[in-house]
Amino acid sequence: MTSAPSSSAPPSTGIGPRRLVRKTLRVAATGLARALHWAGLERSASWRMAVFDAAPAGSVLVSTRGPETYLVSSGDRAIARELYVNGQFDFEKLQKVMRLLGPGFQPRLLLDIGANIGCICIAAVKRGLFERAMAFEPEPYNFSLLAANIHLNGLASRITPRNLALGARDGEQLVFELSKDNYGDHRISMGAQDGQFDEACRERITVPSESLDSQIEGDWPGCLIWMDTQGFEGYVLQGAARSLRERPPLVVEFWPYGMQRSGSYEALKHAVLQAGYTHFHDLELDEGPVPASEAGFDAVWQRLGTSGRFTDLLIQ
Structure with missing residues (x-):
């Protein structure tokens, strides 16, 4: 039978250095967020704009500024940004x-x-x-x-x-071009000709289309x-x-x-x-x-x- 090697190191706490740093930062961030909430800064449009702009592209944020609650993408610099900052759009x-x-x-x-x-x-x-x-x-x-x-x-x-x-006829498959940063400007593509909004560089997908009738x-x-x-x-x-x-x-x-x-x-x-x-x-x-x-x-x-x-x- 063999025994475990002896060690003079202190007993493990179960939390490695990296986990400890992350936990410390999380606690600090939570405390800061609460402090800002108590200070009323979360109601500031400028503060919310800064939060939205600092979020990684493609993050999903929660907009609670108005009577409605919305999940919005930080990749959308138009409608989503307006909803997050002001709580409504149009x-x-x-x-x-x-x-x-x-x-x-x-x-x-x-x-x-x-x-x-x-x-x-x-x-x-x-x-x-x-x-x-x-x-x-x-x-x-x-x-x-x-x-x-x-x-x-x-x-x-x-x-x-x-x-x-929705389109002129039932049962169509239409080409849809996607804006990189304005998700309200995704639109039906009628050709690959470039224009003022980088249409030639847009990703394209196919979407089903039916008539309103x-x-x-x-x-x-x-x-x-x-x-x-x-x-x-x-x-x-x-x-x-x-x-x-x-x-x-x-x-x-x-x-x-x-x-x-x-x-x-x-x-x-x-x-x-x-x-x-x-x-x-x-x-x-x-x-x-x-x-x-x-x-x-x-x-x-x-x-x-x-x-x-x-x-x-x-x-x-």
């Missing part, structure tokens, strides 16, 4: 739309097309502006956060998420269609002829640069005018209703130009 725009629609509009269903991670549909339902919503988001990672955020806010029975694009069944009064599809709106409306018969109000991003790249502008005008919409509001301006006509839409196009500016239109 909600004031939705409130303006509701004021313009007035008391005669009885909101029930919100169709959020290009829903990203849910900052419009979740806030709209949770704050009582709409009874329920359907949210369409084709990009898989955005969709995973959208689904998680719906559950995180207790809205799984009131918001239906669908992981697909195939996704909605029966009558749905009190519906608002909220659409932000980065220049693809005209094709979405092409696939919504039946859905537009009752002329539900539309909120449509109007981005000449994106529409020029996708070739969707004529389709947008035709779909809106064919459905019988009579006027629109330019939400960037406060100049009252404008008659819905080719000349009216063309005037907005000319005002914005094709260098990248955009607005949103409430079409009625």
Whole structure:
């Protein structure tokens, strides 16, 4: 029988030097975080911006600034950053739309097309502006956060998420190009030509696409269609002829640069005018209703130009 070698070293504590350093740093960081919380710095927009910007790319952070809670990716320097810093994104725009629609509009269903991670549909339902919503988001990672955020806010029975694009026809597979740092600028790709936003360098994936008409069944009064599809709106409306018969109000991003790249502008005008919409509001301006006509839409196009500016239109 052999015995263990003798040693004069002190008994082991069970914690190696590296683990001890990590534990010390963790305790110190926790104490610092608590101190900052007590000091109220976590409520500072500047502080939260610094935290977001310092996070490793691709980290998932929790936004708790507003009434809603969101999981956001630190890789997204646009919508996610705004949500983390200020707790909401574009909600004031939705409130303006509701004021313009007035008391005669009885909101029930919100169709959020290009829903990203849910900052419009979740806030709209949770704050009582709409009874329920359907949210369409084709990009898989955005969709995973959208689904998680719906559950995180207790809205799984009131918001239906669908992981697909909407377009002119059913059963299509569309090429989708991904922005590296603006997850709200993922969009349908109509070619590899480069442009102002490094389109030629973007990763491309394939996403399923269906028509809006195939996704909605029966009558749905009190519906608002909220659409932000980065220049693809005209094709979405092409696939919504039946859905537009009752002329539900539309909120449509109007981005000449994106529409020029996708070739969707004529389709947008035709779909809106064919459905019988009579006027629109330019939400960037406060100049009252404008008659819905080719000349009216063309005037907005000319005002914005094709260098990248955009607005949103409430079409009625």
